[in-house]
Amino acid sequence: MSTSFCFVPTCSFHLPISLSSFCCHIPGKVFFSVIIPSMLANQDEILIVGICRDVGEEIANDIRRLKESFSDFKKVYFYIIESDSKDNTVAILTDLSKEFSNFDFVSLGKVQPQIPDRWSRIAYLRNLCIAEFLKSEKYVHCNFVVVSDLDGVNRELTPSSVKAVFERSDWAACFANQSGHYYDIFALRHPTWSPDDCWKHEKVLRSRGVNPIRARELAVYKRQIKIRPNSNWIEVDSAFGGLGIYKREFLTNALYESRDSNDELVCEHVSFNKGVSRNGGRLFVVPAFINFKLNGHNHPMLKRKRAKRFVKLALWYLFPPSRKLFASQYL
CATH class of the missing domain: 3.90.550.10 (Spore Coat Polysaccharide Biosynthesis Protein SpsA; Chain A)
Known part of the structure; x- marks a missing residue:
């Protein structure tokens, strides 16, 4: 761990745990940086x-x-x-x-x-x-x-x-x-x-x-x-x-x-x-x-499959006789 800073007694700073480094520059006053090793x-x-x-x-x-x-x-x-x-x-x-x-x-x-x-x-x-x-x-x-x-x-x-x-x-x-x-x-x-x-x-x-x-x-x-x-x-x-x-x-x-x-x-x-x-x-x-990025559950090819499902959905509602054809696929 390395630390470099100019200390101003009247100032205090609380550094977030999530930061691995922190710096502050107040014009004409102080510049400091603190390098904190990550968790x-x-x-x-x-x-x-x-x-x-x-x-x-x-x-x-x-x-x-x-x-x-x-x-x-x-x-x-x-x-x-x-x-x-x-x-x-x-x-x-x-x-x-x-x-x-x-x-x-x-x-x-x-x-x-x-x-x-x-x-x-x-x-x-x-x-x-x-x-x-x-x-x-x-x-x-x-x-x-x-x-x-x-x-x-x-x-x-x-x-x-x-x-x-x-x-x-x-x-x-x-x-x-x-x-x-x-x-x-x-x-x-x-x-x-x-x-x-x-x-x-x-x-x-x-x-x-x-x-x-x-x-x-x-x-x-x-x-x-x-x-x-x-x-x-x-x-x-x-x-x-x-x-x-x-x-x-x-x-x-x-x-x-x-x-x-x-x-x-x-x-x-x-x-x-x-x-x-x-x-x-x-x-x-x-x-x-x-x-x-991609596997069988989130691959872009699924978009094509989903588009086909929506076509079938439309047929389901517009042409009731088609329901027997599609229903068994998704039971």
Whole structure:
């Protein structure tokens, strides 16, 4: 840390935590600058966790990109859990464990026969990752854990986008944004932007007679907004977006769950983030924390698909006999 300033006893300045540098010039009086190390510079170790299956083509690039993006930390650890792969994922993970000294992975073999439901299986594996972070002595000095998808969604992640998270300290969890439209509406909860489960909302709309095409547009696509990287942080009740950073102190008793009290499907991130909130934590989508631009959920080609849906919507209302043709596609 370096500091240079001219001190004027009658003046006092309170520097925002979010600033990594601050300067002030009063004509004819004083000029000073203070360079403050960011929150990131004070943290030595971080753990990156993820679960994977059949990602042999993507995972090596993902791991290298994550390691580079978090390179400002003194130590970057990886703990990856694999299951049920039919490709060369395990072989790639083995090679990575030889390439990186702090890279560990566990292959659980076939988990699907014991936990057939995909979402329950994902929640189970994510909980194993968090348990390892909280209980292993190896990671006791890691104050942060990164939860990452490992299917290529972090291809635009950079050290500068990671630094954006650490410009502030008043958070328990921060989540990635996309340079295209924000895509992860299933995990998102926000009082006005996305106050409920998008798929349940679509189901309710359809039960009230809304055309299935229109119901999908209202419940999902209209929530996939574009967030400029220079926008203010957005406080949320839940989010993910393929990448999240959590502080250790807020994770006690937080659990990933894929079913609610009525045994209905819910996004596993929602229950986990509720646990973080119960522990007093604040959660944010950080606009400058960019991890990618396009995937199958927010690609521009969807505009063409959506245009086709609107054509079908028009036919639905103008030509009732066509309803049988279209209805089955969206049930």
